[in-house]
Amino acid sequence: MEQETRKGVYLALFAFVFWGVAPVYFKLLDAVPATEILLHRIIWSFVLLFLLLIFTKQLYKAKAIFKNPKQMLYLGSTAMIIGGNWWLFIWAVNQGHILEASLGYYINPLLNVLLGTLFLNERLRKGQMFAVGLAMCGVLVQLVALGSLPIISLVLASSFAVYGLLRKQLAVDSIVGLWFESMLLLPIALGAWYFGDWSHYSDWTQAPNLYIFGLIMAGAITTIPLVSYTAAAKRLTYTTIGFLQYIGPSLMFLLGVFAYGETISMEKLTSFIFIWTALFVFTLDSIRTPRITPKTT
Secondary structure, three states: HHHHHHHHHHHHHHHHHHHHHHHHHHOOOOOOOOOHHHHHHHHHHHHHHHHHHOOOOOOOHHHOOOOOOOHHHHHHHHHHHHHHHHHHHHHHHHHHOOHHHHHHHHHHHHHHHHHHHHHHOOOOOOOHHHHHHHHHHHHHHHHHHHHOHHHEEEEEEEHHHHHHHEEEOOOOOOHHHHHHHHHHHHHHHHHHHOOOOOOHHHHHOOOOHHHHHOOOOOHHHHHHHHHHHHHHHHHHHHHHHHHOOOOOHHHHEEEEHOOOOOOOHHHHHHHHHHHHHHHHHHHHHHHHHHHOOOOOO
């Protein structure tokens, strides 16, 4: 294994493990309402990303966005989508729905394939069609057995898939784009923090120091794994990234069941089995495809 590839694997492992254990952080702050945590996540992400852009001398890339109305419009849309995704994830974790959040991030790569077919004229291979069909069966199991759709899972998966689709249309660096998104959300977050009637955790004259530190760390929780993932993506193939990305939801699943005692009914377990099988088929198809592609001369 080449040195850069090995480094890429380590960086990817760090990012996906970090995302996988992120519920532990939000559980430690479960006394704070999800909306308050979101406000702090936006504010401190903006600060940390701004410092990172200055340190890496990439601030000029952010300035260029102001001269491009189309990019600003797209990033305005993605800012609202990712803000909603962040809020729902925090709420789901703190309300004891880690398993549903986990299911959402299992479904996400399959939705990415489906959106690529619908909007980017990408052709769906037979293996991918089968995988998407299995995932749909997993969702239908819950619909039929429980009488309701896994709304949290579907909203998390679809919002992140749409976010990725829109960001794919932009030639904007991921860190620069995230900073710009946080900048667009910043006035809303600051205004809500200042004028809103929040818990005492947002009043730093009376909040415990541990919670103050925890809320400030929301910026690092957002930025650190993203920077690591971006660095890994430059060094690894899409297939390798695809393999490793399931570490995150798998760790969430284990945390939900074994650390936080969430119960998994037979219906939900059956739904997960369909999704896991779909991901196995999807990954196997991704591995085999390069090998059966004819060489060009």
